Structure formats: structure tokens, C-alpha cells
Amino acid sequence: MNNAIDPHREERRLAALLIAPAAGLIVVMALFPIAATVSEALHGHDLRLPWLGRPFVGLANFVEAAGDPRFLSAVGHTVLFALVSVPIEIALGVALALVMHRALRGRAAIRVVALLPWTVPTIVAALIWRFMFESYSTASFDWFVHPRAAWVPIVAADVWKTTPFVAILLLAGLQTIDPAIDEAARIDGAGPLRRFFTVTLPLLGPALVVATAFRALDALRLFDLVYVMTGGGPGTATEPLSLYAFVALMQRLRFGYGAALSMTVFLLTFAFALIWIRTVGHSLTDDHV
Amino acid sequence: MTRTAGVIAGGLLLAALLYPIYRMIAASMAPDPSVFAVPLLPTAFSFEHYRALFDERDFLVPIRNSLIVAAATTALAIPVAGACAYALARLRMRGRGLILSMILAVSMFPQISIVGPLYLLLRELHLLNTYPGLVLPYLTFSTPLAVWLLTAFFRQLPRDLEEAAMIDGASRLRAAWDVVLPLAAPGIASAAILTFLYCWNEFLFALSFTLGPERYTVPVSIMLFRSRYQIPWGEVLAATVVASIPVVILVLTCQRRIVAGLSAGASKG
Amino acid sequence: MQSVGIQLEGVSKTYPNGHVAVRPIDLTAAPGEFLVLVGPSGCGKSTLLRLIAGLETPSSGRIVIGGVDVTTAPAQERDLAMVFQSYALYPHMTVRDNLAYGLKVRGVSHSVTRERVARVADALGITTMLDRRPAQLSGGERQRVALGRAMVREPKAFLFDEPLSNLDPSLRAHARAELRHLHQRLGATMIHVTHDQEEAMTLSGRIAVMREGRVEQVAAPLEIYNTPVNTFVAQFMGAPSMNLLPARLLGLNAPEGSLVGIRPHDVLLESSGAIEAAVEMVEPRGHDYLVHLRLVAPNAPSLVASAPAAPIERRVFLQFPRERLHLFAPDGRRVIEDHLRRNALQ
Numbered sequence: 001m002n003n004a005i006d007p008h009r010e011e012r013r014l015a016a017l018l019i020a021p022a023a024g025l026i027v028v029m030a031l032f033p034i035a036a037t038v039s040e041a042l043h044g045h046d047l048r049l050p051w052l053g054r055p056f057v058g059l060a061n062f063v064e065a066a067g068d069p070r071f072l073s074a075v076g077h078t079v080l081f082a083l084v085s086v087p088i089e090i091a092l093g094v095a096l097a098l099v100m101h102r103a104l105r106g107r108a109a110i111r112v113v114a115l116l117p118w119t120v121p122t123i124v125a126a127l128i129w130r131f132m133f134e135s136y137s138t139a140s141f142d143w144f145v146h147p148r149a150a151w152v153p154i155v156a157a158d159v160w161k162t163t164p165f166v167a168i169l170l171l172a173g174l175q176t177i178d179p180a181i182d183e184a185a186r187i188d189g190a191g192p193l194r195r196f197f198t199v200t201l202p203l204l205g206p207a208l209v210v211a212t213a214f215r216a217l218d219a220l221r222l223f224d225l226v227y228v229m230t231g232g233g234p235g236t237a238t239e240p241l242s243l244y245a246f247v248a249l250m251q252r253l254r255f256g257y258g259a260a261l262s263m264t265v266f267l268l269t270f271a272f273a274l275i276w277i278r279t280v281g282h283s284l285t286d287d288h289v
Numbered sequence: 290m291t292r293t294a295g296v297i298a299g300g301l302l303l304a305a306l307l308y309p310i311y312r313m314i315a316a317s318m319a320p321d322p323s324v325f326a327v328p329l330l331p332t333a334f335s336f337e338h339y340r341a342l343f344d345e346r347d348f349l350v351p352i353r354n355s356l357i358v359a360a361a362t363t364a365l366a367i368p369v370a371g372a373c374a375y376a377l378a379r380l381r382m383r384g385r386g387l388i389l390s391m392i393l394a395v396s397m398f399p400q401i402s403i404v405g406p407l408y409l410l411l412r413e414l415h416l417l418n419t420y421p422g423l424v425l426p427y428l429t430f431s432t433p434l435a436v437w438l439l440t441a442f443f444r445q446l447p448r449d450l451e452e453a454a455m456i457d458g459a460s461r462l463r464a465a466w467d468v469v470l471p472l473a474a475p476g477i478a479s480a481a482i483l484t485f486l487y488c489w490n491e492f493l494f495a496l497s498f499t500l501g502p503e504r505y506t507v508p509v510s511i512m513l514f515r516s517r518y519q520i521p522w523g524e525v526l527a528a529t530v531v532a533s534i535p536v537v538i539l540v541l542t543c544q545r546r547i548v549a550g551l552s553a554g555a556s557k558g
Numbered sequence: 559m560q561s562v563g564i565q566l567e568g569v570s571k572t573y574p575n576g577h578v579a580v581r582p583i584d585l586t587a588a589p590g591e592f593l594v595l596v597g598p599s600g601c602g603k604s605t606l607l608r609l610i611a612g613l614e615t616p617s618s619g620r621i622v623i624g625g626v627d628v629t630t631a632p633a634q635e636r637d638l639a640m641v642f643q644s645y646a647l648y649p650h651m652t653v654r655d656n657l658a659y660g661l662k663v664r665g666v667s668h669s670v671t672r673e674r675v676a677r678v679a680d681a682l683g684i685t686t687m688l689d690r691r692p693a694q695l696s697g698g699e700r701q702r703v704a705l706g707r708a709m710v711r712e713p714k715a716f717l718f719d720e721p722l723s724n725l726d727p728s729l730r731a732h733a734r735a736e737l738r739h740l741h742q743r744l745g746a747t748m749i750h751v752t753h754d755q756e757e758a759m760t761l762s763g764r765i766a767v768m769r770e771g772r773v774e775q776v777a778a779p780l781e782i783y784n785t786p787v788n789t790f791v792a793q794f795m796g797a798p799s800m801n802l803l804p805a806r807l808l809g810l811n812a813p814e815g816s817l818v819g820i821r822p823h824d825v826l827l828e829s830s831g832a833i834e835a836a837v838e839m840v841e842p843r844g845h846d847y848l849v850h851l852r853l854v855a856p857n858a859p860s861l862v863a864s865a866p867a868a869p870i871e872r873r874v875f876l877q878f879p880r881e882r883l884h885l886f887a888p889d890g891r892r893v894i895e896d897h898l899r900r901n902a903l904q
Contacts, residue, residue: 008381008615010632014461015382022373022432023388029407029429030395036406092302099299111544113303116310119536119547121490123508124529128313131522160309165551172552221399224492228512242401249405250497262402269397452613453646455633457660457711467659471650 040259047253054256061260070236071261074244078268081151081240082219085158089215090208092159093166094201100167101174118164126228129157147237150230154238157225162218166211173207174200209280213273220269241265310533317526338527348528350503351510356535357420358506359488362427366484367477370432374439375465379451396433400493408497418500426494431487435480438550442476443469479550482543489535507532561590561747562624562714564610569619570771571605579605581771582619587715587749592741592763595751598794602771603751604719610749611717612636624714639708640717643724645700647692653679653703654688660711678706698729705740715747722757734760755795759783767791789817789890798822798848801861805885807853808833808878815888822848824882825863831875835861840868851876 044057065071096114103110117125133143133153143149177200185195201208223242226232232239232247239247242265249258320335342348377385407426408417416422446469454464470477495506505513511528514521540547564587571580580602587593595603608614610621612633621629628636639660648656654675661671679685682702692700701721708716718737722730734757741748741763752758758765759779766776767790775787786792786800793799805816812818827849835851838860847868851861853876863876885893 011381011461012383015376015380018372018376018380019382019388021369022436023391025369025425025429025432026391026395029410029425030398030403031391033403033406033410034398036409037402040405095298096302096306099295099302102295103299108544110303111548112540113307115540115544115547116537117306119486119490119540120310120529120533121492121508121536123490123492123512124313124532125309127511127525127529128309130520131316131526132309132312134522160306164306168548168551171548175552217397221401223399223401228492242399245401246404246493249401255405259402259405262399262405265399266402269399273397447644447646449642449644449646450648452611452633453640453642453707454648454659454663455613456611456636456638456640457707458634458637458663459659460634463663468648 037259037262040256041263043256045254045256045259047255057256061257062264064257065260065264070239070244071241071264073236074239074241075264075268077238078220078222078240078242078265081155081158081222082216085155086212086215086219088155088159089163089166090212092163093170093211094204094208096163096167097170097174100171114164114167116164117161118168120161122161122224123228125157125161126225129153129160130229144230145234147234150234150238154226154229157229158219158222161225162215166215169211169214170204170207173204177203209276213276216272216276217269220272221265241268313526314530317523317530319523338523339531342524342527342531346510346514346524346528347502348510348531351505351507352531354420354504355489355506355508358423358427359485361420361424362431362488363481363484365424366428366431366435367481369428370435370480371439371473371477373432374436374443375469377436377440378443379448379465379469380461392433392436395430396437400430404493404497407494411498417498418504420504422498423495423504423506426498427488427491430494431484434487435484438480438483439473439476442473442479446472475546475549478543479546482539482546483550486536486539560624560714561745563587563589563591564624564715564747564749565620565622566606566610567620567622569606569609569616569621571602571609571614572617578771580609580616583771583773585766585773585776587747589747590745592738592748592750592761594758594762594765595749595768596753596755596758596765596795597768599753600770601768603753603768606768607640607717607719607749607751611638611640637711637714638717639711639713639715640719641701641704641708641721643720645692645704645721645724647700647703647707649692652689652691653684653695656692656703657688657706657710660707674710674712678709681709682706697725698733701725701733709740709744713746715749718748718750720752721750722752723754730757737761756797759795765795767794769794785892786819786884787892789819789886792819792884792886792892796821798862798864800884801825802886803853803859803861807855807859810885812885812893813888816893817886817888817890818878819884819886820878820882822862822864824879825861825865826877826879827863827865827869828875828877829871831877833876833878835874835876837869837872837874842868 041061042056042058043054044052044060045054046052100107100110100114130144130153133156137143141149143153181203182195182199185199190198221242222240223246226238226240226243227246230238232243236244241261245258245261245265247258248254248261252258317338318334318336320337373388376382377388411417411422411425414422416425450468450472451461451464454468455461459467490508491506492508492512495509496512499505499509502510507528511525511532514525514528566583566585568582568584569580570578570582572578583606585606595606597603605614609616610623612628612631612635616629619629620627623636623638648659651659657675657678658671661674675688676685679688682705684699684702684706687695687699687703692703695703701724704721722733722737725733737750738761748763750761750763752761759782762779764776764778765782767774767782769790775782775791777785782791782795786795789802793802800819800821802817802819805812805818806814808818810816810818823846834854836854837849838852839850841848841850843864846864846866849863849865849869851863851874852858853861861876887893
């Protein structure tokens, strides 16, 4: 028996066997539906008008979206939301990570407190913050009636819920920083603020990049929070892209158009990921020792 | 001086994180009319909302549903993801990059994009409003995260333990079972906890794939409390408290594992 | 226990990224021999050991163990035992289970397993630790458990991958002696990898000195010490390193670029003589002194001598006994042709 041609055949077969369940599941339950969505997006499919059938319309759905003011506002809402909430979450996440890292006592309790917002269901977070802001509303000023003000509780809830997640990602990064470096800076005479900005923060760079990427991708896909908190309202003032896609799909039953809208959510996240990896990711892999 | 400033700032941060939960609990136990006007340190307590929750809204049903779905998914996800992760971490294989990208792509895909076709698929399979109808999608979308985590954990284990087992005469699988698995137990625990949390908290799929109260999960059930004009805050908050209890228990007992799981995923990313 | 020979014929290993770890090597370990593979890091000695063990597959060549071609056989089937540098003890199992694992996997009966484990534990003095976990043991105890795990299997041959490197220096000499005793007692074929040339000298057997994927010389310790086959082996084996000086500098009639080697303890310090040197530094070692010198000559080459007493003067004269000189051609290889040597060393 000569295995010289492929001495690792056994191993490869075992690997294929072990991967099959997960891969099979993903192909059937994820890749096919994704392909179906792509296909739907290229067809006209309105369940309310079944007599029109399901013709291939190319990019017509996307063209329609480009001219749809509700779509454009939804994109604007989504991007703006990401631009506002992610930096806040990163900044607070850094602060929380530092607290968790430097705590000398009660580490377990601190971790529990820090984790709770992230682990409770999103709808719980949405309801709690809706409740709190409703209780802050007065007769003359209802937070949820004002188109712009309604965003505040949404951002607050999102920041509250995801700061711990960011903090934990950064905590891992903090723990890999050699404490000797900070000590060397201290001996060199640098004060705590200076040390933070010139030593800690730069060394936290890779972790920050990862955390920002994760958070931004999630922010662009915002759905649960808004659906529960405001339903997109008042009117459509707080409607992010995912919610509009959901509305088109499930409520207006315009499957083709809804599919195209949900594709744009994907395209948005994909574009962000590409840009992010190009600009920031590359610089990381360069000076990777 | 900066030490105390830091401690105060930290304390404020933690208090801010805790405050909403405190409000939620306090308000859920307030006698109804004053739900909004609950003082910071309430003196009047009432479990009326909780009673209504279980008696009138039959809240045990969604709790049971959530538990079953989350437990079943976790029980299935771990072996599936574990096998895949072991192969990715340790075995020679073709297309490792392809598999990893596929896994990453799936976890990045917005759920909203998949809901439609998945709905139609599940309807074809007569799985709407059933337990498998939720377990299957949950399995599909929790597996990538679990694979990611477990691959990171397996990679961290020293290779020479498996090599020693193989020299001792164990086949690869045997070595994995006898040596790798026991050592990866913490990682597996982390993955299991995070999977359970994902299922317990999941909303969109549950909303779309369940059709009646007998199969609603907790998040969906709470959501549907609201009537057209009002949210019955008392009961809703009581429900959110109940919905959070398993989560709190998990966090209290396993916070180390949760942190370890997230960190491992991060450092490999 | 029947000990077997191990033959490597043209065995090489090149990794997919192009790195050549082992160039085609022919090497034989006779049954019952203690063979040491020694060389600097990256020379391929560990890779070679792993190829023998079956943890890697060779890119070319044959591996024959006990007359059986095992080139394509996986590690599980080669019936070898290996002691890793990190010992690789199963941390979640007791010492007893660690020892028994190899037998359990092969389906050896409980009674035979129990008996063998007890015997080996007794021989190594670890009977009291059988129910403890590796984490509770000291480094030296762990090393013995690793050894025991190998012994219990009664394998065709033993492979050691730098098992002494993780020990405290004070324990190392003792562990070396134990290894030698083990070899004498068992009479098994043993292949031992180390980067420590002193360990190689005291342990073997035979030594295979490796560099950059090649075996430079295979011979008994004394032969390697006295007649190193090239400048690399000459300088790698023996500490402090052999001194290499340009042959012409010492007035020898050899081709340009030839080198002459002399070991530090062969250099004689005199108060008068032909070669003058300045003392730069003296290091007392307890049993002797290391004298760092610079020759009074063009380029002022440096030299190390070991002397029983520290020189008093700053200027000394050196004597190189003719018979202690090694002559190397410009390409680094030892000049063995007698007439050339005689010609040079006039």
C-alpha cells in the first residue's frame, strides 16, 4: 500500500467528515436562503398582486429604492446611528475595560454588573429604556413623539447594552499588554493621562480595531431595538434600513422589493467591512511581529 | 488623587449600568397606578403584576418554549460546532480558508435578509410554529460563533499532548476524545453558555416563525403584550424581570466562562 | 524486550512553504544503541526525531524500524515511545492513568496493565505519586512519570526530545546518570535529541552532529572530540569552543585560508616562546581559569586558553603542542591526508 501520493488522505477524510454537519447545515439553512434572497431581489414579486407572477426585473428594485425617499431616509438613519453610537460605545467601553482591568477587589461582582446589560435580551433593554424615557416624558414633551428626540432613548439603550461587549473585547487586549512597558513609562516620568494616551491606547490598537468592526457591523444591522422601542416611529422618523426591509417584506408583502432592501443592508455592511479591512486592517498585519 | 478619581468614575459607570435594571425591578413590583412615579427607594411592594403574568397571561408557556428551544439548540450546536472546530484547528484539510470565510460570511449576514426565504423554506417543510422550526435556524446561526470560539480554544491547547497520545497508540479521534475534549471543557462551556444566551434572547426569527401563543418564545410573548394603544407596563416589566432571571443566573455563576469565551473569540479575530 | 535497529535511508523533509528542514540523510541506529542527535536550533534534529516517530511524513526516503518499512505507517502503529521536552503528561489524568494510557489504548488486560505500571513505578521511585495529578508534581517527578509512561509500553525503541532541557541545572546531571542507567538496564535502542553538546558527550553511544538539515559527523564521543571532521563540529563540540587560527599566522606551510584548531586546554602558557599574546581577561572557574588572550600578530586574533593557574604577567607566550593541533582546509574540512599534515606542521 503506497500512500506516498497522498499520505494525509486519512486525515483529510476525517476532517471532511467532521466538518460535514456544520457545513451542511450552513449551506442548506443559510446559503440557500441567501441565494434565494439575491434571486428575489432581482425579480418582481408582490404577494398582494399574485396575478403579475414573478418576472425577472434585473436591478429595477434597486433603482426603485434609489429613488424612494423612505429608503434614503432609512439609509441616513442607519449610517447616522452607527456614526453616533459606535464612538460612544468604544469610548465608554475603554473606560469600562480599564475599570475591570484595574480593579483590585470585587472583580467578580464588577464583571457581573458589567455583563448584565449585554446578556439581557434586546427586547428587555428596549422595554426598560422605553419605560424610563416614558417616565421622563412630561405633558408638554414626550420623548417618543419628537422625530429627533426619539433617537435619544434608542442610542442610550444601544450604548447601555453593548458597552459591556466592547469592554470585554478590550479587556482581553488590555490583559495582553506587558505591564513592564507601563512601568518603564512611569519611571521615565510620564503621568497617568500621558501614559494612557501614549502607551495603553496605541497598544490597544488591534483590539480597538476588532471591537469597532464588530460594533459597526451590528449597528448597521440595527433592528430588534427599534422595532420594540418605537416601531420605527413616530411615523418613520426612527426607521433604520433593516426595519424598512422588514416592513416591505412582512407587512406590505412586496417580497422582491423587500429582498432588494435587505440586500442593501448586506451591501452596506459588506462595503464597510471592505473599507475597514483595507484601511485599518492592513496597517495591522504590516507591523505584526 | 487620580486613584480616587478613577474609583469614583468607575463607580459611576457601574452604577449607570446597573440603574436601569434596578428601575425595572422596582417598577415591576410597584402597585399599578404609580408604575411611572416609583420613587428611588420604594416602600410599597406588590406582586400583583407577577401574579397577573402567570395567571392571566399564562407566562409559563413561553418560558417553557424558550427553555426547550435554547436547550435543544445548545445540545446540538456544541457537538456540531466542536467537530468542525477540531477539524479546522488540528487536521490537514483542503479549503480551510473557504470554510472559515463561509462561516464568517454567514455570521455577518443581516438576519433580515434571510427571514423571507427561511420562512418559505420552513413552511415547505411544515415546520412553522414548531420547535424544530426554531431550533434549525438557531442552530444554523449560532454554529458560526461556536465554531469561531472553539477553534480558538482548540488552537491554544498544546499540540504535544495529542502527539503523545498518538504515539501511545491512540487514533486521532481517540486522542481527541481522551485528551483534547477534557482540556477544552472550559471553552466548550463558554460556547454553550453563549449559544444558550443567543437562543434565549433571539427575537426576529422567533417573531417570524412562530404563529401562536403555544409556541411563542419569551421575547415574542412580551412583545405581544402591548395592545394597540397602551403598554401594560406593570406586567411587561414583570415579564422582563422573569425573562432576565435565567440570564442573571447564568451570568452570576458563569461570568468567568462568558468573559473567557468572548475574549478568545476576540483574540482570534 | 527485543530491541531493534532503526535505519533512515535518504530521508528528507521539506515543508510546503519551501523550508528545507532535513536534507536527504542516511543514518542507522544499531539495536540497543544510544544515539544522540545534537546540533544548534534549527538544524533539523527534532524534525528528524519526529519523522522517526511518525509525527511527520518524510518528503523522500525510507524509514525502517526492526526490519519493517514504516515510512507510510502512522505514529500509532510504530510501537515507539517518546518523551517530549514538555513531558506532555495528560493533565487531567492521575499519574497511574498517565502510565496506563498507552496500554489501555492497545487493549492490554487490566491485570497486565496493573502489574506493569506497578513495576515501572517502583523502578522509578514514583509509587507514592500514582494517585496524584501532574500539576501536583515537581519538574523532576514529572520527568520520571514521562519516562515511566514510555517504559510501561515496552516499545521497540525510545525517542527523547530534549527531555532534560526543562530541568534545573542541578538536577540535570543526576537525570543524565539515570538515563544512562536506564539504558544499561533495558538495553533498548534509544535516540536522544539535545542542543547541549556536553549532554551529548556524556550520554552516548554515538553522536550525530547536525547542522542545517545535514548530519556532519556520526561517531563515538571521543572520536568526535579528537578528530572533528570539520570546523563546525570542532567548534560546536567541546566547551569552551576550539580556537581556530589562520594557519599561515603560525608559520605553517599550508594553503592560504587554511585554519588550525587547538582546544583551550591544550594551549600552554609559558614565560617564553615563539608566540606572544596579551592577557585581556581571566575568568576563574573554580577548577581552572579561562584566560582570554590576544595574539601579538597582524589582526590580533583572540584565543581562549584554560590553565590550572592564573597568569601573573600581562604578556605571555603560547605553546601549541604539535600533536594537539587540528588542520582544516580552507573549505572547513579536516585535512586528513597524512603527508599534507606533516608537510604543514613543520
